[in-house]
Amino acid sequence: MNILIIGGTRFLGRHLVDSALTRGHEVCLFNRGKSNPGLFAQVETIIGDREHDLGKLTGHAWDAVVDTCGYFPRIVRLSASGLREAGSVGRYVFISSISAYASLSKIEVNESDPVGKMDDESVEEVTGETYGPLKVLCEKVVQETYGERALIIRPGLIVGPHDPTDRFTYWPVRVARGGDVLAPDRPAVLTQIIDGRDLADFTIKLIEDNATGIYNATGPDYELTFGTLLETCKQISGSDAQFKWAGVEFMNQNNVAPWSDLPAYLPDVGEEAGFARVDISKAIHAGLTFRPLKDTVGATIAWANTRPVDHEWQAGLKPEREQELLKLLHT
Numbered sequence: 001m002n003i004l005i006i007g008g009t010r011f012l013g014r015h016l017v018d019s020a021l022t023r024g025h026e027v028c029l030f031n032r033g034k035s036n037p038g039l040f041a042q043v044e045t046i047i048g049d050r051e052h053d054l055g056k057l058t059g060h061a062w063d064a065v066v067d068t069c070g071y072f073p074r075i076v077r078l079s080a081s082g083l084r085e086a087g088s089v090g091r092y093v094f095i096s097s098i099s100a101y102a103s104l105s106k107i108e109v110n111e112s113d114p115v116g117k118m119d120d121e122s123v124e125e126v127t128g129e130t131y132g133p134l135k136v137l138c139e140k141v142v143q144e145t146y147g148e149r150a151l152i153i154r155p156g157l158i159v160g161p162h163d164p165t166d167r168f169t170y171w172p173v174r175v176a177r178g179g180d181v182l183a184p185d186r187p188a189v190l191t192q193i194i195d196g197r198d199l200a201d202f203t204i205k206l207i208e209d210n211a212t213g214i215y216n217a218t219g220p221d222y223e224l225t226f227g228t229l230l231e232t233c234k235q236i237s238g239s240d241a242q243f244k245w246a247g248v249e250f251m252n253q254n255n256v257a258p259w260s261d262l263p264a265y266l267p268d269v270g271e272e273a274g275f276a277r278v279d280i281s282k283a284i285h286a287g288l289t290f291r292p293l294k295d296t297v298g299a300t301i302a303w304a305n306t307r308p309v310d311h312e313w314q315a316g317l318k319p320e321r322e323q324e325l326l327k328l329l330h331t
Contacts, residue, residue: 001025001026001063001064001207001208002025002026002028002061002062002063003020003025003026003027003028003062003063003064003065003066003204003207004027004028004029004030004057004060004062004064004065004066004088004089005017005020005027005028005029005030005065005066005068006030006031006050006065006066006067006068006069006070006079007029007030007031007067007068007069008027008029008030008031008040008043008045008068009029009031009035009036009037009039009040010035010036010162010164011158011162011163011164011196012068012095012158012196012199012200013068013069014036014039014040014162015160015162015196015197015199015200016066016068016200016203016204017029017040017043018197018200019197019200019201019203019204020204021043023204023208025204027040027043027044028043028044028045028046028060028062029043029044029045029046030045030046030048030050030056030057031045031047031048031049032047032048032049033045033047050075050078050079050082051075051078054078054079054082054083057082057083057086057088058086058088060088061087061088061089062088062089062090063089063090063091063207064089064090064091064092064093064151064207065079065083065088065089065091065092065093066093066095066203066207067079067080067092067093067094067095067142068095070094070095070138071126071131071134071135071138072124072134072138073121073134073137073138073140073141074124076094076138076141076142077141077145080092080141080142080145080146081145084145084146090149091146091149091150091151091207091210091212092142092145092146092149092150092151093151093152093153093203093206093207094138094139094142094150094151094152094153095153095155095203096135096136096138096139096152096153096154096155097131097132097135097154097155097156098154098155098156098216098218098278099116099131099132099135100115100116100132100133100135100136100139100154101113101114101115101116101132102114102115102116102117103271104271104272104273104274104275104278105270105271105272105273105274106273106274107273107274107277108274108277108278108279109216109274109277109278109279110216110279110281110282111154111213111214111215111216111279111282115132115133115136115139116132116133116136117133117136118130118133118134118137121137139152139214148212149212150212151206151207151211151212151213151215152213152214152215153199153202153203153206153214153215153217154214154215154216154217155194155199155217155218156192156193156194156216156217156218156219156278157191157192157193157194157218157264158193158194158195158196158199159193159194159195159196159264159296159300160195160196160197160296160299160300161196161197161299161300161302161303162196162303163196163300164314165314165315166263166313166314166315166316167259167263167264167314167315168193168263168264168300169300169304170263170313170315170316171229171230171233171263171264171316172233172236172237172297172300172301172304173300173301173304174316175230175233175234175237175239175241176233176237176239176241176301177239177241178239178240178241179240179241179242180241180242180244180326181230181241181242181243181244181322182244182246182262182317182322182325182326182329183226183230183243183244183245183246183262184226184245184246184251184258184262184265185226185245185246185247185248185251185265185267185268186226186227186245186247187225187226187227187243187245188225188226188227189225189226189265189267189268189276190223190224190225190226190268190276190277191224191225191226191229191264191265191276192218192219192220192224192275192276192277192278193218193219193220193224193264193296194217194218194219194220194290195219195290195291195295195296197291198219198288198289198290198291199217201289202215202217202283202286202287202288202289205286205287206286206287209286209287211286215282215283215286215288216278216279216280216282216283217280217283217288218278218280219280219288219290220290220293221280221284221290223277224276224293226265227243228293229264229293230243232293232294232297233297235294236294236297236298236301237297237301244326244329244330246262246325246329248267248269250328250329254325254328256317256325259315260315261316261317261321262316262317263315263316
């Protein structure tokens with residue numbers, strides 16, 4: 001198959017390229033050439049952006065396009081409508097998010113549950129409140145434009161090598177340093193993650209199968225506890241880490257923010273009660289598979305070790321702040 005990827009040189013995009021090439025498909029990239037230029041020198045790359053340079057795609061034909069970086073419906077409409085009017089693609093694949101749901105308070109949210117809405121649909125600013133509803137509007141554009149040829153994938157937290165957010169990378173690297181590690185809540189609290197390479201393989205498989213509709217895509221295919229996650233990090237790194245579990249009350253009293261200070265974690269009560277229990281049975285039935293957690297942890301550590309020593313972390317506690325909290329917790 002011939003696949004166009006909008007983006008394709010960062011995180012999920014680069015995994016999509018690797019997966020498609022490994023499975024024997026032809027790939028073309030459409031991007032601005034600013035992130036990791038030359039990463040895929042063997043792949044045709046059309047330099048441009050969809051606001052001004054869609055004309056560069058005229059005269060080409062692809063079996064599918066994968067939109068990895070659509071955040072605003074106006075921008076997604078440009079590529080979706082432009083490619084359809086030019087007769088350039090057979091299927092439009094939009095990477096959305098489980099944040100699209102109106103609420104994650106329900107256990108096992110599935111693809112038919114209500115999605116978020118915006119009072120002002122003209123807003124083009126991504127915040128914690130607008131991110132999900134904006135993805136919903138983007139989904140709607142793709143579905144209206146392509147009908148049965150639209151494929152919507154709603155991932156959970158994407159993790160693994162080349163993740164620029166550090167929302168998972170923090171844990172393998174922090175545990176590898178050893179010593180007392182501040183951990184969130186309790187060992188039995190759940191989390192859901194998906195390795196970007198597994199998500200890429202699943203996306204390409206759906207394209208091969210001419211799949212349509214909406215798929216939740218997170219994992220793994222068992223209940224993953226934070227205790228298991230951190231113990232796996234300790235096992236793979238061989239560190240002497242000791243986990244000090246900070247309860248919800250302690251975190252609230254000391255302004256420790258879930259998700260940012262302690263990444264990949266949200267309390268399993270209230271509005272986030274179902275955050276780590278999203279229903280992925282439809283995706284599993286369609287062929288979503290998962291590599292062992294230890295493989296994701298090992299690959300993440302190996303990649304993180306290639307980054308500069310002065311890398312500026314995007315998530316997680318700074319060492320000084322963690323030590324301060326550990327002392328408070330001990331007291």
